[in-house]
Amino acid sequence: MRTAWVVLKRELSSFFVSPLAYVVLTSWLVWNGVVFWVLAEFYSRNAVSSGASNPLSGFFGGSALFFIPLLVFVPVLTMRLVAGEKQSGTLETLMTAPVSEASVILGKYGAGLVMWCTLWLPTLVYAWIMSQHGSVDWGAIEASYFGIFFLGAYFMAIGLLMSVLAPTQIIAAVLSFVTIGVLFTIGIGEFVLDGVAREVCAYLSMWGHMQSFSKGVVDTRYLVFDLSVAVLAVGLSIGALKARRAG
């Protein structure tokens, strides 16, 4: 597992010296800054609102604005992980070193999780801003970040798997965009269908997921779901990287 750490370190240092990192982080902050501002305006004008009860829970779970950027940023962050090495040919030098597929994948996945947390860290400022202008439910904020971390474990694992399967970065990005988009849309079925189908959709729903966390409710069913998908996708990534040798 020491080699997983070596892989993780290289992945992160290469990410943080790339122009991509700065484009991603800047546009992410601009996007979320605008979203947060719009929500703050909305709640200050409509004291009694529907759904979420304050701008922060609105920010973390009340709106599709939370998910739209993720559909873009998750693919962009994960596409390079393995497909980038296929394209540059460095996968050959990497996989002919005495390293196991599992440690390479875990290193890449760990790097993906660190990138995810880097995206979210600056948003703590919003909580601070809110606390300067009124009372803030810190329990709900903790639950929100907890939920975001698990959601990231799930999304980044899917992006990683697509990056292992795809021959190029662009194809990896398209595949994870479509996969996450489809999963998100299935979740909307919660509001459309009834019966068992509705239950299934509710279980898969990222929206319901973040809505519950943003109100401070830590629903273990969502955690189980996130972790199961993450473990499955990381396991499949290891398997797919092994299968490549025979392919």
Place this chain on the structure above:
Amino acid sequence: MIGVEALTRGYGSRIAVDNVSFRVEPGEIVGFLGPNGAGKTTTLRMLTGYLAPTSGDIRIDGIDAVTHSIRARERLGYMAEGVPLYSDMRVHEYLRHRGALKRVPNLAEAVDLSLDLAGVADARTRILGQLSKGYRQRVGLADALIADPPILILDEPTSGLDPNQVRQFRELVRGFRGKKTVLLSTHILSEVEAVCDRVIIIREGKKVADLAPGDSEKSLEDVFAELTTTAATGDPS
């Protein structure tokens, strides 16, 4: 020691390496010669564990490289064709990274030593993406040498180098005689004559000759020309 027995590899239904067997003894420098598309890279990729054989047996220092791939890879230094590198890293950072992956003890020392051996010490802080072909090649060699492996596998190590760099490279490889087991692929005959103790020639995935320069009545050049032109014309003569 490298031992290969009935090695076969297909891509889909196409056979790229067909029932190839050979041995490279400890301390020997062997050339793996063949025209482009003969199956050299495919063979070396199987030796280094990058590709799995369709069938056949590979022994690296007596270790079964198919079932104990990681242990076999610990005995190898490999320079892949075209020397893929992380273009955003600096030379010494790259070698540090590679040494750490290979679990090299005394990493700082090993990096310096491999830089010296491969003749890239003067470029240690340069960015890989900005290096000339000759320097890239030497960084690839430094990587292959960093863990001081007993076996070196080099895929077309001199392609793209200018004559002066080729000469330097050959001298370096000659220096490994008796110390390391070396298998180097090339499609250039003079390369083999200049540095190798023995040559294995493959064509269309099949081994067609295994001889020492001077073994044969005819010159190596004639043998190679004969073997490769019959390949080109498709005349089995």
